[in-house]
Amino acid sequence: MSESSASNDGSAALGATKLRVHYLNAPAPALDSVSITVPRGSFYVVLGPNGSGKSTLLRALLGMVPHAAGQAHMFGRPVSDWDRRALAREAGVVTQSESLAFPITVRELVAMGRYPYLGALQSETPSDKEAISNAMRMCDVENLAQRFLSTLSGGEIQRTRVARALAQEPNVLLLDEPTASLDVRHEMEILELLRASADHGMTVFLITHHLDLAARFADRLLLLDRGRVAAEGEPQEVLQGETLERVYEWPISVSNDPATGVPRVTPLSTSSGLRPPPAPDQDPDS
Amino acid sequence: MKPITWAALLGLAVVLVFLLSIRLGSVDLSTGEVFAALLGEGDINIRRIVVELRAPRAVMAILVGGGLSLSGAVFQALLRNPLAEPYILGISGGAATGAVLALAMGLAASLSWALPAAAFTGALLAIVLVLRVAATADHGVDVRVLLLAGVVVGAFFTACMSFVLSISDARTVRSAVLWMMGSLAGSDWRTVWMVTLYTLPAAIMLVGLARPLNLLAIGEETAGFLGADVERVKRVAYVLASLLTAAGVAATGVIGFVGLIVPHSVRLLVGGDYRVLLPLAFLTGAVFLTLADIVARTVMSPAEVPIGVITAFVGVPLFLLLLRRSVGAGASHGIGSQMVTESTGPAGARVAKRSAR
Numbered sequence: 001m002s003e004s005s006a007s008n009d010g011s012a013a014l015g016a017t018k019l020r021v022h023y024l025n026a027p028a029p030a031l032d033s034v035s036i037t038v039p040r041g042s043f044y045v046v047l048g049p050n051g052s053g054k055s056t057l058l059r060a061l062l063g064m065v066p067h068a069a070g071q072a073h074m075f076g077r078p079v080s081d082w083d084r085r086a087l088a089r090e091a092g093v094v095t096q097s098e099s100l101a102f103p104i105t106v107r108e109l110v111a112m113g114r115y116p117y118l119g120a121l122q123s124e125t126p127s128d129k130e131a132i133s134n135a136m137r138m139c140d141v142e143n144l145a146q147r148f149l150s151t152l153s154g155g156e157i158q159r160t161r162v163a164r165a166l167a168q169e170p171n172v173l174l175l176d177e178p179t180a181s182l183d184v185r186h187e188m189e190i191l192e193l194l195r196a197s198a199d200h201g202m203t204v205f206l207i208t209h210h211l212d213l214a215a216r217f218a219d220r221l222l223l224l225d226r227g228r229v230a231a232e233g234e235p236q237e238v239l240q241g242e243t244l245e246r247v248y249e250w251p252i253s254v255s256n257d258p259a260t261g262v263p264r265v266t267p268l269s270t271s272s273g274l275r276p277p278p279a280p281d282q283d284p285d286s
Numbered sequence: 287m288k289p290i291t292w293a294a295l296l297g298l299a300v301v302l303v304f305l306l307s308i309r310l311g312s313v314d315l316s317t318g319e320v321f322a323a324l325l326g327e328g329d330i331n332i333r334r335i336v337v338e339l340r341a342p343r344a345v346m347a348i349l350v351g352g353g354l355s356l357s358g359a360v361f362q363a364l365l366r367n368p369l370a371e372p373y374i375l376g377i378s379g380g381a382a383t384g385a386v387l388a389l390a391m392g393l394a395a396s397l398s399w400a401l402p403a404a405a406f407t408g409a410l411l412a413i414v415l416v417l418r419v420a421a422t423a424d425h426g427v428d429v430r431v432l433l434l435a436g437v438v439v440g441a442f443f444t445a446c447m448s449f450v451l452s453i454s455d456a457r458t459v460r461s462a463v464l465w466m467m468g469s470l471a472g473s474d475w476r477t478v479w480m481v482t483l484y485t486l487p488a489a490i491m492l493v494g495l496a497r498p499l500n501l502l503a504i505g506e507e508t509a510g511f512l513g514a515d516v517e518r519v520k521r522v523a524y525v526l527a528s529l530l531t532a533a534g535v536a537a538t539g540v541i542g543f544v545g546l547i548v549p550h551s552v553r554l555l556v557g558g559d560y561r562v563l564l565p566l567a568f569l570t571g572a573v574f575l576t577l578a579d580i581v582a583r584t585v586m587s588p589a590e591v592p593i594g595v596i597t598a599f600v601g602v603p604l605f606l607l608l609l610r611r612s613v614g615a616g617a618s619h620g621i622g623s624q625m626v627t628e629s630t631g632p633a634g635a636r637v638a639k640r641s642a643r
Contacts (some may be wrong), residue, residue, distance in 0.1 A: 064510060088513030098505040101366035103559045112501060116513035120494045121561060168512070 012073065013172050013203035014038040014061050019070040021056050021227075030056040032227045033070070038172075038205055038220075043198040045214040046207045047238075048224030049248055054207045055096065057224065060206075062091060074172070088116035092165030094158075094175040100149060106160050107145040110136055113167030135166035138193060155186040162190060173197065174205040187216050191217050211265040212257075215239055223247060239263040289562040291554070296569035300348060303576040307344040308336055310580055312588050319405070338474070344576060346473035346481065350534040351544055351575025352568035353485045359552075359567045360492055363499040363560060363634075364520060365433050372531040372545035375436025375524075376412040379443030381535040383407025386447045386462045390454045391595040401465070402477060402536040408443070409532035415439050417524065427520045467592030468541035470579050477537045484533035488526040489568060495523055496560035503558065514640030543597045544571055544578075547605040554608050574601070 015037045022029040031053045038044045046054050059065045061072050063079035072079040082090075092113070107158065113135065114128045124132070136142045139159040149157060158178055167175055173194070179187040187210075195217050198204045208214055214221060220265060221238040223231040224248040231238040241254040250267055257264035308324075309315050315323075315332060322328035323336035346539035354372050361370040373379075388394045416439050420432035451459050498519040501509035510516045534541070548571045549563065556562050578596040585591055 062511070064507070067562070080497070084515055085513040088511065091511075093508075093511040095340075095507060095511070098508050102368065102553070104503070104558060108557075108559065109504065112504065112512060115497060115501060118497065120497060260538045 001259070012037045013040045013042075013075060014044075014205060015071075015073040015076075016057070016061060017071040017073070017157065019057070019060055019068065019072060021053075021060050021065050021068045023067065030227050031060060031068075034224075034227070034229055035231070036222055036232060038203060039215070040203055041198060041201045042219040043195060043204045043217055044204070044206070044220050044222065045218035046222045046224065047211060047214055048222075051226075052224040052247075053227040054224055055176050056227075058093070058176055058205065058207060062087065062093065062174070083213060085116040088168060091172045092168040092170035092172055094161050094165050094173075094178050095138040095197060096176045096180070098161070102149050103150060105145070106141055106147055106149065106152070106156075107132070109149060109160055110141070110167050117170065128260065131169050131258075134169050135163040138166055139163035140189070146257065154181040155183065158182060159186070159190065162193075170202070172203040172205065176207045178206075178208075179208070187213075189257045202242070212262075215262040215265070216260055236263060239265060288564065289556055292562075292566055293569065294617060296566060299570055299573045300576075303573050303580070304344050304348065307347065307576050307580050308340040310584055311335075311340060312583075342475050342478045343470050343473040343579065345478050346470050346537065346577040348572040349478070349481050349485045349581045350470070350538050350541065351490065351548075352572040353481075353530045353534045353579075354541065354545040354575075355548035355552075355567040355571025356489055356564055357527040357530045358491060359549035359560070359563055360468040360495075360499065360523050361500050361545075364523050364527070365429050366489065366503065366505075367433065368550070369546075370433075371615050372527070372534075373440070373542070375432065375528070376438075376440030377444060377528055377531050378535060379440035379447070380410070380412025381405040381413075381442045381532065382408070382462075382466055383447045383450070383539065384411075385539070386450050386454075386458075389458050389461050389465070390450050392467070395536045398472075399476075402480075405539075406532055406536035409528075409535055412439055413525070413528040413532065415455050417521075419449045425451075426517045427522065427524065430557050432524070454572060464592060465539045468539040468594040468597075469582075469590065469592060471583075473537070473589060481533045481537045484529055488530040492523065492526050493525075493528075493561075493564045495519060496564050499523065499560045499564075500558075526595065538593075541597060542594050543601045544575055547601045548574055551605060551608050554611075582603055 017035050019031055019034040020029055021031040034053070034057060036134055046057065048054050056065060056103070060068050061074070063072060063082070069111050074082060074087070079087070111124065111128075111132050114124065114131065117128060118124070133142070136145065139162050141156065141160050141163050144152065144156060144160070149160065152160070158181065162175070162178060165175075175194070179190050182190065191213060194204045194206065198219070206218075219236050220233065221231070222229065223243065223276065225236050230247045231240070231243050239254055241252055244252045244254065244265065253266045253268055254265050256262075305317065305320060308320050309317065313335060315336070317333055319328060320336060323333045324341070328334065356409045357372040358370070361372060361374060362368060364370070365374070382405070384404035384407050385394075385401055388400045393400035393404070411566075416435045417427070419435035419439070420427050420429075422428050422431070447462075451462055454462070498509065498514040498516075501512055501514045502516070502519065506516050506635065509519075531545075552563055552567045552570050556566055575593075575597070578593055578600060581600065582591045582593040582596045
């Protein structure tokens, strides 16, 4: 089978073969026979409606989902064979959200990215310190080092969390909607940082809802629909109006953006959407 | 101040309060007499007071105060809850039930080891029961279930104890109530060795878990992605912190507040890094409980005030003062402040998925 051999070979950073995840008590599987190959050094973007299995795919690729069937690989090795710490030295993850139980500073949070490199009571070595300050510089959070996270804006928090993942000095970076709460400038800054990282050989696996930006930055796109692969390939192949309309269940027009030269996705209006409650009758006499 | 300076100061403080604890009491001794007695010289009566009564008691205060504080800090990280303390998961209820049974059956009067043994057994029973309930189908431990199970198991044991007390005579009830308020009075070298046997290895191993415990504070999933073996850390931390608490409770009864306020006070002073927090919490707890014991047995001498009363009387105002200071500093990052970067965690996303269909 060509799919499995492709994801097994060492040229793929991440790969899945007939991956299936069915959560306990869930009516349908969250992922069903998903086979993908994420080439090394590529910017790989995952799209799909809410609940289509994007976040589950990210976790399953790193072997963090119980009840998974099929195979997930990293650099040609089944992910279940990887030691957790070795895995964390290869793959940095930024999840959608995390909550802090206790106050913590930006420097402390970024330094946690060195966990897989340090012994139980070992102090940071010069190379750890360098990795931490490099990561903080790349994400522009150096000047926030001693601030507590609870005092930061949403954008600053996300940049700090990306910095922590970069402090792991990973070869693969997986991010789950890292720019969902960011303004244009901070979103573009992070995406350009990711693009530059991919150009320097890092594999970037990004989940997002921004179809336009995905088209601009991605080398390859994956479109998930209810746990299955709806389309996979280069942005122009995947971003077809017909496919998007079917997956997102909404009328969508795709045109070519003259400013960027990539597909532009525009959701249209529909009569079948949600309706506001009927307006109260303000003047009963009329 | 640097953590190492704090550690040096607190280490010195432990030695000073240890000596002070031996000097002060119904008979006040001079420092010279104390040293002479510890070296096996001087008056035979003073030697007896120092070596057989006060020294084991002071060592017990150090072990139990340190152990409770360390265990409280670990439970706060494990349960991701600033309100957590060593007794939150029903250990005190289990121990109290065991202790009250030993008292009611008259075992405690005839056998000196019966009371601690019964209390320790009760505590172990609670620990195992809570862990069994919280273990999920895939052998993980859900800390939310752990917290609920602990509170409920504790309530159940408290009910058992209340029942036994309700059918006991007045003398038993009085002994039980005094036991539950805690006392270091019964400390002898044999109990000290028993408690040491549990406290020292558990404390050292927990300090070794400091780094993964730091990661737990930012969430189990993130900790896993950073390379921590989260399930193992949770299980080991729970068992060690529980044994540490159980040994202390068995030897000295239920001494409250130490395990809650010492970790928070240290956190306010040196920050939240468990590699620093855990050792300093042990030292601070040791100093605090030794001082509390000195007050407990001198303030109404020759009568003793229950040490649990002193820890609350002294500890609560002190802690409120620290808390005010941290709030007064104008930071919203004080104790209990929680930060959620986004409203949709994995659980929220799952709910969203369901409602989307």
